[in-house]
Amino acid sequence: MSETAPDHVAVEAAGDGVRHLVLDRPAKKNALTRAMYARLADALTEAADDADVRVVVLSGRGGVFTGGNDLGDFMEEPPTGPDSPVFRFLSAAVGFPKPLVAAVAGPAIGIGTTVLLHCDLAYAAADAVFKMPFVDLGLVPEAASSLLLPRLAGPARAAELLLFGESFTAETAREIGLINAVVGGDVVGHAVERAQALAQKPPAALRQTKALLRRASADEVGETIAHEGRLFVERLGSPEAAEAFTAFFEKRAPDFSAFE
Numbered sequence: 001m002s003e004t005a006p007d008h009v010a011v012e013a014a015g016d017g018v019r020h021l022v023l024d025r026p027a028k029k030n031a032l033t034r035a036m037y038a039r040l041a042d043a044l045t046e047a048a049d050d051a052d053v054r055v056v057v058l059s060g061r062g063g064v065f066t067g068g069n070d071l072g073d074f075m076e077e078p079p080t081g082p083d084s085p086v087f088r089f090l091s092a093a094v095g096f097p098k099p100l101v102a103a104v105a106g107p108a109i110g111i112g113t114t115v116l117l118h119c120d121l122a123y124a125a126a127d128a129v130f131k132m133p134f135v136d137l138g139l140v141p142e143a144a145s146s147l148l149l150p151r152l153a154g155p156a157r158a159a160e161l162l163l164f165g166e167s168f169t170a171e172t173a174r175e176i177g178l179i180n181a182v183v184g185g186d187v188v189g190h191a192v193e194r195a196q197a198l199a200q201k202p203p204a205a206l207r208q209t210k211a212l213l214r215r216a217s218a219d220e221v222g223e224t225i226a227h228e229g230r231l232f233v234e235r236l237g238s239p240e241a242a243e244a245f246t247a248f249f250e251k252r253a254p255d256f257s258a259f260e
């Protein structure tokens with residue numbers, strides 16, 4: 001089964017109880033639109049409720065995971081609260097009760113990096129590039145990355161990655177525990193194979209083990225996502241964000257010299 005809609009998200013059956021969600025907008029580096037976020041949220045909800053689905057794989061078409069938000073679409077109708085598509089997707093990913101496996105190739109920008117904090121397994125190709133440029137856009141981190149990244153990588157490394165917003169490699173991502181392995185060859189095929197192996201295990205035990213692994217931090221994650229989300233929405237209306245976004249569309253370096 002394969003279903004590709006105008007929202008640029010393909011929903012495919014990968015066999016053996018695995019559903020494959022594919023970001024399918026390679027001409028735009030799989031940049032995420034409101035419609036894509038909404039479809040991803042719906043697809044995860046549907047997979048959670050479908051007894052035939054035991055594991056979900058998330059990947060991108062064309063050797064790219066995602067270039068992050070489509071800034072034009074993003075600013076046309078910015079998120080305003082938890083019912084906005086981007087926050088609906090985050091909620092669905094964080095609360096997904098079954099194993100979620102990511103296959104990352106090429107750029108994984110912004111939420112393309114932070115969503116991995118909520119995947120149970122993640123594999124990356126050697127050419128994968130990760131980046132969280134929130135500060136550069138006049139914004140703040142999202143997806144509870146301000147909580148989870150310091151726990152994963154340590155406070156000093158997390159500060160470096162979030163404050164500078166610089167790109168880092170697949171090997172660095174593996175070193176800090178953001179991904180499980182750097183894969184030579186077909187990273188999507190590898191992720192699907194690992195997902196199929198998981199899908200053969202006792203499903204209730206699999207779900208309960210995932211829930212136990214995330215139980216200790218569940219409340220903190222929810223609270224942090226809500227707090228980050230409120231600040232994120234506020235920052236979208238800030239002069240700093242306006243300058244950052246204007247500079248992006250004008251293809252120039254932003255000038256923050258007049259800001260305090």
